[in-house]
Amino acid sequence: MPGNGHTSVRSRQVAAQLRRLREQAQLSCSDVARTLGLSVSKVSRMETASSGMQIEDVAAMLGLYKVSATKRQEILDMLRRADEKGWWQRQAGLPQLWRNLIDFEAKPTRIQNFENMVVPGLLQTAEYCRALIQGINDTLSDEESDRLVATRMARQAVLTRTRAPQLLAVADENVLRRPVGGDGIMHRQLLHLGTFAERPNITLRVVQSSAGAYVGARGSFMILEFDGEPDLVHVENQSTGMFLEEDADLASYRLALSNILSAALKPAESADLVRQIAAEE
Known part of the structure; x- marks a missing residue:
């Protein structure tokens, strides 16, 4: 936009x-x-x-x-340096990275998120989130884990507010089959995905493993679209969060998303696959 x-x-x-x-x-x-x-x-x-x-x-x-x-x-x-394009920040831990993302997630009219390793953050359950955080860093105390889970859960309020943004969540099938936290936690996470995918402002698409090699193998990303402000791409790795706003970057990630969607199941087929995998848990 x-x-x-x-x-x-x-x-x-x-x-x-x-x-x-x-x-x-x-x-x-x-x-x-x-x-x-x-x-x-x-x-x-x-x-x-x-x-x-x-x-x-x-x-x-x-x-x-x-x-x-x-x-x-x-x-x-x-x-x-406000006139310079793009912005990145390296942090020792996740809280600040997530806080920066929350600031921008609160305003868009549309969010498009592709994940090839984990369930999209806006659709995670608290117990899945906790298991994921502790798996990434097993040195965290229970109190530190609680704060991180609370931070991630706070992000999800954007989806249920009045005038909530449209969310397109695209995930690799591998995300649905990775047993984060064990079978019980993963089963409930899959049921949660299926429930949220029924909301009018949320679309879930899945790329099956049978798709083979595709552009999503290059990594996860999020495109945030705003009304009256420039759109952004957010990319996050181990300790760095980047916001990209150059036209060339936006065009590149939009093309990548288009190619990923070409390999993905339709929404109804994706929902069926989520239910099928949940039944296997």
Whole structure:
């Protein structure tokens, strides 16, 4: 979808952080406006990236929110590079990577997610998510696992809200057959997939193993489409989350998705396969 080409992914990320930091400081937009001598509408526009942000205004907000010097410099550096295309961030753990994705998942009109290893995050059950997280890192404490599961579950609220986005979830058959957490957990995950696939805003497609080699072997990705803002591609690996917004990148991933869908079963056939595999568990 066409959008405002001047609203870069970095600007949108700064805006999301400003909103989150204000809320953590337990301040309203009116509080900030009154203290800094700004209009309430300007504070609101800055938090939605619907107008330009001046370094001085952002720095004043960060000071009001008592943001650490390191975090303050990170946000201001991002703002100074706001006109650059694309954005990536390397983190030591998953919480920040997911938080960045949540900021963008909350706004799109359509999400298209291909996964070749695990169930799409927006369709995972809590117990599947926990088993997956602990399988990836068995050094996590129960408390750390609880926080990560809660973070991932919070992402799913976007699918059931008023004016929920359309979700196209495409998965390799291998995803459905990998026994994450054991048979019981996987069985319930498959039933959950089947139930959610019946929602009017969710479409599930499966690429059967018999498809052989296909473009999905190159990895998972998510395309987020917005109304009035540029679309994004999100790619995540072991410790890096990337948001791509160049026209060439978007075109490349859309072509990849088109090729994947050409190899995938239709929605009704996909639902039948999910039920069949669930019955085998």
